[in-house]
Amino acid sequence: MREIKQLRSQAKRELMAAAAARLLIDEGPSAVTHRRAAEAAGLAAGSGNYYFPSKKELFRAAVAGAEDLRSESALKVARDCQGGQESLTSVALRLMAIYFAPQLGSNVVTARLNPILEAGHDPELQEIIRNHQPLLAGALNIGLERMTGQALPSDDMELLMQTIGASLLYGFALGEDDLLGYSARSTARILELLDVRIAAAPDPRSSAERVAPSA
Template sequence: MSGRPGEVPPGSEATALTPPERMATAAAKLLIHEGPDAITHRRVAEAAGVPRGSANYFFPTRAELFATAVRSAEQVRLAGAGHVADAIVPRWRTPDEAAKLLIAAWYAPGAGPDVVRARLDPMIDALHEPELAAVMAESRPRLLGVLGRVLERCGFRADADVDLIALVLDGALVYEHRIDPDEALAAAHGIVGRLLALLPRDGGGARSEPDRAAPEEGGSENARWP
């Protein structure tokens, strides 16, 4: 049974959480799925299943509530990125294929067509607040580590500059979103793929063509490189 983003289903394990914990979880989901405008005391209280008065009591200002949303969302993001990386069967992939997986991990748990408004813009806004910037800085090394795992599982070398790749991910999406919001995600895939085509592969230098052909139709997706 589905409900509004962040809503805590009755009888779930989440109901054992304290009201502030439930609000933190709900705020994170609202921020991830709907963006910063959804972080209000009323919306978060409804999603968490707590009285509006309790929401104002635990988080007297919206700034405090938003900070809690960012902290919790970063934890959700890190967990989601890890799930993306863990689900990748190690095999050689084309730069474009790897680019899509990198973007899926970096903007986990969901990098859909609305990723700039719902995911990237809140991340950039958080960097303007010292307290929130510190939260983002704390989680960044672990997220970069996940990008490294994604690259390795796609056949790229482990010493790739993942920080540069992350900067290109963000920059490509921001730039392309200003040009054509509807095509921003697809365009960013292409830009990141062009960067990856310049990177060295395991056991060889950079190549402009796929290092290994993708499995033929009907072939095994689980085929690993030697």
């Protein structure tokens, strides 16, 4: 009976952690409270402290869950990428959608970048963020190769990821109205400097049609 109770408690803890991760992605750090996470998980509003005794513990679970979801979603978005993009700016915007999967919105700085900045004050959060970066880099390279036929070496990919984050923060500080467009243009410039080029649109014909002699 005790084991069953422990399993139920663990299951509810996992539900609450997943709900906190979703709140973090959708609304940012301020939304991750015991009450809101418990309610979002379908648990009693006042039960959150039972499963996560401290706000710090809940936030760490939220970041870990959010980064797991981000990495999984990034790979899915990357695999949907196709060639024939109109410009490097459109490629850059798609790369940003991969990097901030499962959703990229105008609140990306407050909802998505602030938790990453929080990692600078907590070694455990640093480790969570650091461990997910190779997964995100891999997804970005899959998307980039599908759109342009090119992939970047690890150092260049790290520079690309830094550019995405830094340009969003800088544009936010400047009060840019079109924050995503501002960052996409900056990221496109880095792609250009890295000699990334637009890939031709894929030929819709089958391989047999492409090699068949004309009548």
